[in-house]
Amino acid sequence: MNVNQSAAPVPPFGQPQPIYPGYHQSNYGGQPGTTAPPTSYGAYNGPVPGYQQTLPQGVSRAPPSSGAPPVSTAQATCGQTAYGQFGQGDVQNGPSSTVQMQRLPGSQPFGSPLAPVVSQPAVLQPYGPPPTSAQVTAQLAGMQISGAMAPAPPPSGLGYGPPMSLASASGSFPNSGPYGSYPQGQAPPLSQAQGHQGVQPPQRSAPPLASSFTPPASGVPRMPSMTSPLLPGQGFGGPPVSQPNHVSSPPPQALPPGPQVTGPPGPPPPMHSSQQPGYQLQQNGSFGPTRGPQPNYGSPYPGAPTFGSQPGPPQPLPPKRLDPDAIPSPIQVIEDDRNNRGSEPFVTGVRGQVPPLVTTSFLVKDQGNASPRYIRCTSYNIPCTSDMAKQAQVPLAAVIKPLARLPPEEASPYVVDHGESGPLRCNRCKAYMCPFMQFIEGGRRFQCCFCSCINDVPPQYFQHLDHTGKRVDAYDRPELSLGSYEFLATVDYCKNNKFPSPPAFIFMIDVSYNAIRTGLVRLLCEELKSLLDYLPREGGAEESAIRVGFVTYNKVLHFYNVKSSLAQPQMMVVSDVADMFVPLLDGFLVNVNESRAVITSLLDQIPEMFADTRETETVFAPVIQAGMEALKAAECAGKLFLFHTSLPIAEAPGKLKNRDDRKLINTDKEKTLFQPQTGAYQTLAKECVAQGCCVDLFLFPNQYVDVATLSVVPQLTGGSVYKYACFQVENDQERFLSDLRRDVQKVVGFDAVMRVRTSTGIRAVDFFGAFYMSNTTDVELAGLDGDKTVTVEFKHDDRLNEESGALLQCALLYTSCAGQRRLRIHNLALNCCTLLADLYRNCETDTLINYMAKFAYRGVLNSPVKSVRDTLITQCAQILACYRKNCASPSSAGQLILPECMKLLPVYLNCVLKSDVLQPGAEVTTDDRAYVRQLVTSMDVAETNVFFYPRLLPLTKSPIESTTEPPAIRASEERLSNGDIYLLENGLNLFLWVGASVQQGVVQSLFNVPSFSQITSGLSVLPVLDNPLSKKVRGLIDSLRAQRSRYMKLIVVKQEDKLEMLFKHFLVEDKSLSGGASYVDFLCHMHKEIRQLLS
């Protein structure tokens, strides 16, 4: 980035870390002292002749008060070739002669180096002695799993008996609660259960954790599993049980041409179905549970169980079906963590502590390590060697949110000002002073904790040490005692060695026919009038330092002069979109308060000016180009807010064609749907990054707009994309305005570079998120807000040491909203281990899933979606097999044993696998997939957690007086009762599901109609009624919305209504219509994969 920093006398940032012996990446900087090549941005500060020569070219005139859209009179005649051929195919879209961005060869702007696809066979040699009783294993009754899988019987009958305690646990859930209406006759056949117990010693003797498996999930009583015996094979291949609510269940043939399934594709003939009373009962009336037989399952996976053709002796007893209550429950894990860790603050003083889950609300006390709000790791205990890491296959990654917003109870990082000398750094690796630096020689020197280099302490920083070797002023200095803090940057850290100007916001509004017709333009202009008073400001500043500018466009661009001295705004039209320039400098970017009257007048006039437009075509790239040029001319960083409606088909650079093709799904060409259709936007994005121009895109499409291409610039500039399909003011304005308000007001760091330094032995090798990289170490962010994360993967390049552990330091150099140049530093110390069990004890599954989802979502750009899914499954199986082989206590092969802190890995991974990007349903559009793909790329751990496993809250079960959020239940249809109402949210969507038998009083209180049938399906606003239930539900909805970074529009769904299909898509424990496995089946499949790896 801002590579110009390299011109600073002492290159302050961006030094390669010197001591690493070049991690087999040829262009990985290895030598100390190498400054970033100044030539890489040769044109960065150069004049842009096109701009200068044409100033001011536009015809200046007052905007028409109404009537026809402006005629494109102004002609740019500057004759520059800059950008001239932009948009006519990849070849011609290269950099122009004047604004050329010379990137390092090899730099990959989009989806930087893809880590090797991991699918190596697990080498499962025991690594060290198996841990002792301290190990945490989660056990499933072998009989259940193997029964459902049952390709071959377990080694002996032993594996078949249900553990005693499980049986008793089952027995402790009599037919009560919502399922209480089941006839008593369906209780488990006692003798059978006892028979099983007779051959199976209790498995529950395994230490501590068995208990975490058998309890009923969140207190929802269920039919005992013993009542639903399944015959061999039925777990996978049984006949489809009618699922009344499912609109359609794809026939097996409809599945993608999958891998060979050795067993018969269809289900084996139903046998003894009359002997499965319990199973059928679980149909629960009209609620067809989807955990029943799943004829399609198996085909997505290579080497699926050879079901129905298994050799071996006949099963002596019908195996039991896996009880959903006996498998790890996300709800239970979340609940337990809340109970165990929610009350105490998380104190960061101890190295390698695993923080509470993201779903637990807790306070953080910074005592030397960065708060988990800033950094979360997949594991807090890293294997000492790369061999060990390869064996375990656990990705080592950190999800970093450098500017995370904190709860009011926690203080923002202190700002340290070292004056002209700037922050103290290691001379060799350039790491910043932090609590882990070791002061020696009485305090005159310090040894770098990252590279071991000995540095002199400058006289002005000298301080004596106490008897423990600690500086006596350690607790007076944030950089010596805290995990996170900021330094004021000196001029050496600034572009062109000049302190930056405050940033600017430019609002760029599509005024084509679609935008006018829907009322969008009028709504937006009205909103901006007040929203401009809420631009981000710093500390106690009276007013925001941010200046604003306005552009409207369709096929041509209209710039507005809103200088405070004008009586009326002036419009300048630029119709030569092939050669974009900014027709005015003075009066384009203004202070809101000074120009308020002119701005208000402009915003009043814009909707009128274009009211009768018939222009349907739009341009897109020239709009971004114009905004970026305007910032360049004003010599500041900033943000463009683009409001855009259609595929840019007008003749211009970046012109696109409709290339949507659903037939590509499940083919090798599917990846092209995620790739941009032209390289033009990447080129443009690079220019934006160089200027510190972040682009936020608000899309209002009625049809395909090619989100994959349009989102390239936002993605590479650290911006956000919002999408409001088929926007209608009456239905969508609340959502749009809420997102807009939040987006405009949020604090942003501009023109930023992030570097992650590590102690010897590991290094950052891969990065995921919304940013640009022109080399292998510096993450360049034109803008970075408090919602965005950067995920960093680490690999070994040497042996780590248990004693010294491993250190990360994330340094973010950025320009604040007020134009102050700062460095934010986060430090984190991790443990290192020589025992695999220590790794498995200190993992965090939510973070693992965040990483794996991002890895997979990037993978679809280059690989067939199916192979991406297979890679995930293989990796997950290897992780779990390695644990089983090396860490778990010996037990029957029929048992699935999961590490305690990874017991949710299968359920969460399954959610990723069947997400819209990796396994789209028929209703998911190409744009939806591209949209979600780029959203997930910068999600934090809490967001991916709820996005992949939605929260389902029963509203009418808890007492109405209760003020706390109702406890969530598992996302499965069989957990729903048709007498209740539920909320479901995943951070983007919010549903209110109404059961068909809900009491009329409840319906009246909530919807103000007398009966279920009169509730409007698809309703998005609940009536405001003065009764406790209505208040409670609306309050809960507000509180859920407040917890998320985007406004969730409510959709009311009635049981058995058409819309219900949409809702069921989010019941992720069930089999999905697009062929995604149910949790139970996926767990069985995972178990089989693990067993294959172990055998």
Ligand SMILES: [Zn+2]
């Ligand atoms: Zn160093």
